[in-house]
Amino acid sequence: MNRLEVLHFPDKRLRKIAEPVKKVDNEIKNIIEQMFFTMYEEKGIGLAATQVNIHKRIIVIDVSENKDKKIFLINPEIISLSDDIDTMEEGCLSVPGFYETVSRPKTVKVSSLNYDGKQIEIEANGLLSTCIQHEIDHLNGKLFVDHISSLKRSRIEKKITKLKKEGAVPSRKSTPNYKSAI
Ligand code: NI
Numbered sequence: 691m692n693r694l695e696v697l698h699f700p701d702k703r704l705r706k707i708a709e710p711v712k713k714v715d716n717e718i719k720n721i722i723e724q725m726f727f728t729m730y731e732e733k734g735i736g737l738a739a740t741q742v743n744i745h746k747r748i749i750v751i752d753v754s755e756n757k758d759k760k761i762f763l764i765n766p767e768i769i770s771l772s773d774d775i776d777t778m779e780e781g782c783l784s785v786p787g788f789y790e791t792v793s794r795p796k797t798v799k800v801s802s803l804n805y806d807g808k809q810i811e812i813e814a815n816g817l818l819s820t821c822i823q824h825e826i827d828h829l830n831g832k833l834f835v836d837h838i839s840s841l842k843r844s845r846i847e848k849k850i851t852k853l854k855k856e857g858a859v860p861s862r863k864s865t866p867n868y869k870s871a872i
Pocket of ligand 1: 781782783784824828871872
């Protein structure tokens with residue numbers, strides 16, 4: 691299994707809008723498996739295809755403690771969002787080493803295709819809800835840093851650009867107690 695390369699902010703490819711999956715075939719299932727592999731290797735709890743430079747509407751998530759509850763979404767569409775707001779500290783595999791507080795609707799209801807290409811619905815709250823909304827943002831070319839002030843965003847951009855130049859972007863593999871990122 692190949693670990694896919696995760697793109698880092700401010701890479702412009704993270705701004706591409708992903709295309710809907712036309713058919714859930716073996717190619718798509720293969721992409722999903724590689725995305726799960728990459729997400730677990732990177733110690734992430736969620737990954738959108740956009741982050742690995744595959745511009746298809748696919749998301750993988752596992753927010754379970756034992757890393758044994760795989761959730762994938764194909765062509766996810768938000769059906770409804772609650773008025774209640776949840777505020778959480780978010781991190782992102784594409785913005786390594788940075789965490790900021792983001793407010794989002796507490797509950798989300800989404801539709802997705804399953805492995806048989808049939809439409810299903812998922813309702814989520816708490817961390818899973820945050821994760822789903824964060825990943826759908828990725829498919830639309832949006833990052834969690836777009837939810838914070840432009841001053842903070844440009845500071846993060848400058849720091850990551852500098853670290854990349856020095857070849858010193860924090861490696862998640864070498865830091866076992868790294869906080870969750872999506
Ligand atoms: Ni992310």
